[in-house]
Amino acid sequence: MANLELVKNSVIEGNVAGAAAETKxxxxxxxxxxxxxxQGLVAGMNxxxxxxxxxxxxxxxxxxxxKAMHAGMELVxxxxxxxxxxxxxxxxxxxxxxxxxxxGKNLVxxxxxxxxxxxxxxxxxxxxxxxxxxVKEHNPQVVGLSALLTTTMLAMKETIDYLKEEGLxxxxxxxxxxxxxxxxxxxxxxxxxxxxxGGSAVELVKGLLA
Amino acid sequence: xxxxxxxxxxxxxxxxxxxxxxxxxxxxxILETTGVRFESDEALKILKDHGADVDFDRKVAKFKxxxxxxxxxxxxxxxxxxxRDGELAADxxxxxxxxxxxxxxxxxxxxxxxxxxxxxxxxxxNISKVNDALDNIALQSSACVLYDVPxxxxxxxxxxxxLQNSPKAMITGGFSVHGVPYMRDMLAAVVGGYDELREKxxxxxxxxxxxxxxxTHISSQNIIDCARNGLPLETVSMPMPGAATPATLAGSxxxxxxxxxxxxxxxxxxxPGTPVIYGGAPVHFDMRTGTTPLSAIEATMIAAAYAQMGKxxxxxxxxxxCLSDSMIIxxxxxxxxxMSGIVAQLAGINVISGVGGLEFVSTVSLxxxxxxxxxxxxxxxxxxxxxxxxxxxxxxxxxxxxxGGDYLSTDHTFSWFKKEPYIPSSIIxxxxxxxxxxxxxxxxxxxxxxKVKDILANHRPAPLDKERADELDRVTLKIMKELGIDSLPxxxx
Ligand code: B1M
Numbered sequence: 001m002a003n004l005e006l007v008k009n010s011v012i013e014g015n016v017a018g019a020a021a022e023t024k025x026x027x028x029x030x031x032x033x034x035x036x037x038x039q040g041l042v043a044g045m046n047x048x049x050x051x052x053x054x055x056x057x058x059x060x061x062x063x064x065x066x067k068a069m070h071a072g073m074e075l076v077x078x079x080x081x082x083x084x085x086x087x088x089x090x091x092x093x094x095x096x097x098x099x100x101x102x103x104g105k106n107l108v109x110x111x112x113x114x115x116x117x118x119x120x121x122x123x124x125x126x127x128x129x130x131x132x133x134x135v136k137e138h139n140p141q142v143v144g145l146s147a148l149l150t151t152t153m154l155a156m157k158e159t160i161d162y163l164k165e166e167g168l169x170x171x172x173x174x175x176x177x178x179x180x181x182x183x184x185x186x187x188x189x190x191x192x193x194x195x196x197x198g199g200s201a202v203e204l205v206k207g208l209l210a
Numbered sequence: 211x212x213x214x215x216x217x218x219x220x221x222x223x224x225x226x227x228x229x230x231x232x233x234x235x236x237x238x239x240i241l242e243t244t245g246v247r248f249e250s251d252e253a254l255k256i257l258k259d260h261g262a263d264v265d266f267d268r269k270v271a272k273f274k275x276x277x278x279x280x281x282x283x284x285x286x287x288x289x290x291x292x293x294r295d296g297e298l299a300a301d302x303x304x305x306x307x308x309x310x311x312x313x314x315x316x317x318x319x320x321x322x323x324x325x326x327x328x329x330x331x332x333x334x335x336n337i338s339k340v341n342d343a344l345d346n347i348a349l350q351s352s353a354c355v356l357y358d359v360p361x362x363x364x365x366x367x368x369x370x371x372x373l374q375n376s377p378k379a380m381i382t383g384g385f386s387v388h389g390v391p392y393m394r395d396m397l398a399a400v401v402g403g404y405d406e407l408r409e410k411x412x413x414x415x416x417x418x419x420x421x422x423x424x425x426t427h428i429s430s431q432n433i434i435d436c437a438r439n440g441l442p443l444e445t446v447s448m449p450m451p452g453a454a455t456p457a458t459l460a461g462s463x464x465x466x467x468x469x470x471x472x473x474x475x476x477x478x479x480x481x482p483g484t485p486v487i488y489g490g491a492p493v494h495f496d497m498r499t500g501t502t503p504l505s506a507i508e509a510t511m512i513a514a515a516y517a518q519m520g521k522x523x524x525x526x527x528x529x530x531x532c533l534s535d536s537m538i539i540x541x542x543x544x545x546x547x548x549m550s551g552i553v554a555q556l557a558g559i560n561v562i563s564g565v566g567g568l569e570f571v572s573t574v575s576l577x578x579x580x581x582x583x584x585x586x587x588x589x590x591x592x593x594x595x596x597x598x599x600x601x602x603x604x605x606x607x608x609x610x611x612x613x614g615g616d617y618l619s620t621d622h623t624f625s626w627f628k629k630e631p632y633i634p635s636s637i638i639x640x641x642x643x644x645x646x647x648x649x650x651x652x653x654x655x656x657x658x659x660x661k662v663k664d665i666l667a668n669h670r671p672a673p674l675d676k677e678r679a680d681e682l683d684r685v686t687l688k689i690m691k692e693l694g695i696d697s698l699p700x701x702x703x
Contacts (some may be wrong), residue, residue, distance in 0.1 A: 055498045055499070057498075058497035058498055059495075059497045059498075059500055060452065060497060098428070100420045100424075100426055102454075103450070103453055103454070103495075103500070103502075104500070107500045125426075149385055150316065150355050150357070150361055150364060150385070151361045151362075151364060151365070151385045151386055153361070154361055179316060179572060180316045180328075180355070182328075198500070
C-alpha cells in the first residue's frame with residue numbers, strides 16, 4: 001500500500017532501503033512525484049533538522065536520513081526524465097586554500113542539504129580559481145567559504161577578490177564561517193554574511209535568498 | 211628505552227602485550243597495503259629514494275615493514291630539552307612526565323572568567339610570564355594565536371615573545387611552510403647559533419598529519435625542515451573516532467599508529483637520529499553537537515593506549531591532556547583537567563600539553579593555568595610514588611616512640627614534612643572554615659584571580675641579556691623586512 005507517511009518515516013529513521021521501497025510503491029500507485037517529494041521525502045528531512053538541533057538526533061543518523069531521502073529522490077528522477085527537481089537554491093561550499101579542516105564545513109553542507117538546498121561540496125584546500133570554476137559550472141546562488149586557521153582567513157579575502165576579478169562576484173552571495181571567523185571580518189573582506197554554526201548558516205542563506 | 215620490548219611500559223596499561231603486538235601488525239599492514247598520502251613531491255621523492263613504493267599521481271607512499279622497523283630503530287629513545295639559558299629543562303625519556311600549556315587557542319578567557327575574546331600578543335606575553343612563575347609546569351608553549359600580528363608572521367613571532375618573557379624550553383609549531391625556518395633563526399639567535407641549537411634544543415615543533423592517513427604540503431615541509439636541521443619534532447596525529455578514523459577506539463589507535471610511524475619514517479630517512487616525539491591529540495567526536503571534546507574519557511583512553519605503542523617503539527611520547535572542554539572555570543573544568551591529567555601521568559607520557567586550556571583547545575585562561583599548576587603538582591607527586599628505604603619506613607622511630615608516641619616534634623618529621631608531600635599554594639583551600647571566611651570566603655577561581663594579578667605585577671622572570679636580546683631583535687627585524695612588516699606589537703624597534 002502506497003503511503004506518504006511511510007516514506008516520511010523511512011527518511012526519519014534513516015532506513016535507506018525502506019525509503020526507496022516506499023517511494024517506489026507511491027510512484028507505482030500513480031501519485032504525483034512532487035507530492036511524494038514534498039509530503040514524503042522532504043517532509044521527513046524537515047523533522048530531522050530540528051531534531052538534530054535539539055540534540056535528539058546524532059550526526060550519523062542525520063547522514064543516514066539524508067541518504068534515505070536521496071535514494072527516494074533518485075527513483076523519482078529515474079521515473080520522470082525531464083522532471084525538474086524542486087530546490088530551495090544551490091550552494092557551492094569549500095574550505096579555502098591552505099586549510100584542511102573538513103568536518104565543520106561538511107556539517108554545514110549536511111544542514112543545508114537537509115533543509116532542501118542543492119549543495120556542491122568542493123572539499124578542502126580549494127584555491128580561488130577552483131571556486132570561480134565551480135561558480136561558472138554550477139551557477140549557484142551562494143558560495144560558502146570555510147576556514148579554521150587565522151592564516152587561511154587571508155585566503156577568504158583572496159577568493160572574494162578573485163570572484164570580483166572574474167566578474168562573478170555580483171551573481172552570487174558569499175557567506176563565510178569557521179571557528180576564528182567573525183562578523184566583523186566578514187564585513188571587512190566584503191562577504192555577504194557570516195554564520196557561527198550549521199543551523200545559523202541555513203538561516204543566513206534563507207535570509208539572503210528571500 | 212629499549213625497542214620492541216615491553217620493558218618500558220607505564221604504570222597504567224590499557225593494552226596487554228598481545229594487544230600491542232596486534233595493533234603494531236595491523237598498522238604495518240595498513241602502511242604496506244594502503245599507504246599514506248604526502249601532499250609534497252619532495253617528501254614523496256625522498257621516500258621513494260629510500261625504498262618506499264610511491265604513486266606520484268595519487269601522492270601515496272606505501273612502506274615495507276622493514277623500512278618502518280628500520281626507522282623506528284633509528285629514532286632516538288629520548289630527547290633532552292634546555293632552557294633559553296642552557297640549563298637542562300626536561301629529559302623526555304622513560305616514563306618521565308612534564309606539563310606544558312595548551313597550544314594555539316584562538317581566544318583568551320579574560321580575568322572576569324566570563325568573557326572570551328580574540329587573543330593578542332600581550333596575552334601570550336602574560337601567559338609566558340605567569341607560566342614562568344609556576345613550578346609544576348616544566349615547559350612553556352605558543353599558547354595562543356596573535357590576532358594583532360600580521361598573519362604571515364603570526365606563527366613564528368610567538369617564539370620571539372616567549373624568548374623575551376621566560377627562559378623555559380618551549381613547545382611550538384608552525385601554521386605555514388616558512389614558519390619552521392623563521393623560528394629556527396630566532397631560537398639560534400638566542401642560543402648562539404644553529405649548532406648550539408642542535409646540541410641543546412630549546413624548542414619542540416608540533417607537526418600534524420591530517421586524519422586519516424595524510425600529511426599536507428605544509429606538514430610534510432615542516433618535517434623535512436626539522437629533520438634536515440636536527441630540530442626535535444612532535445607528530446600530533448588526531449584520531450577522531452567516527453569522523454576521521456573508525457568509530458572504535460582500537461581502529462582509531464591503528465590509524466594513529468600508522469600515521470605516526472609514516473612521519474617517523476620520513477624524518478628518519480632524511481636524517482637518521484632526528485628526535486621525534488610520538489605524540490597526538492586524540493578527540494572524541496560528539497555526534498550530537500559535532501564538536502571535538504579532547505577531555506572525553508575515550509579520548510584520554512586513546513592517548514594512554516598509543517603512549518604504550520610509543521613506548522613499545524622506544525620513543526618519547528606526548529599527548530593533549532590536563533585540559534577541559536568547558537567554557538569557563540567550573541566544576542567540569544576541574545574534573546576533566548584532573549582526570550585526564552592523572553590518566554596521562556599514569557600512562558607515563560613525557561609531554562602533557564593542555565594546562566590552562568578550555569573549549570576544545572580554542573580558549574586559554576591565565577587563572578586556569580594557575581589552578582592547573584596545582585593539578586600538575588599533585589600528578590607529579592603521584593608520579594614520584596612511594597619510596598621504601600630504611601629512612602622512610604622509619605621502623606626504628608616507630609619502635610622508639612611506641613604506642614601513643616608523638617611524631618610532631620621529632621627530627622624525622624622535621625626532615626620529611628616538606629619533602630614527602632606536594633605542598634599546594636593557597637589556591638587549594640586547607641584552612642578551616644573560620645579562617646577561610648575571615649579571609650573573604652574566596653573560591654579557588656577568585657584566589658587564582660588574585661594570584662594572576664600578583665604574578666603579573668611582581669614576578670620578574672630571568673631577563674634575556676642585552677647582547678642576546680639585540681641579536682634576537684636583529685634576526686626578527688630581518689624576517690619582518692622579508693615579509694614587508696614595519697612594526698609588531700611588543701616587537702623590536
Ligand atoms: C560557509 O559558511 C560557513 C558557516 C559556518 C561554518 C563554516 C562555513 N565552517 C565552519 N562553520 C561553523 O559551523 C560548523 C558546525 O557547527 C563549525 O565548524 P568547526 O570546524 O568550528 O567545528 C567542527 C564541527 C568541529 N571542529 C573541528 O573539526 C576542528 C577541531 C580542532 C581541534 C582541529 C582539528 C580537528 C584538526 N586540526 Co586544527 N584543529 C583546530 C580545532 C580546534 C577547535 N576547537 O576548533 C584548530 C582550528 N587547528 C589549529 C591548528 C594550529 C592546526 N590544525 C591543523 C590540523 C588539524 C587536523 C588535520 C589534525 C584536524 C582536522 C581534521 C579534519 N579532517 O578536518 C594544522 C593545520 C592543517 C591545515 N593546513 O589546515 C595546524 C596548523 C596544526 C599544525 N601545526 O600542524 C588551531 C588554529 C590556530 C589558528 N592559527 O587559527 C586550532 C584552533 C587548534 C589549536 N588550538 O591548536 C563552525 O565553525
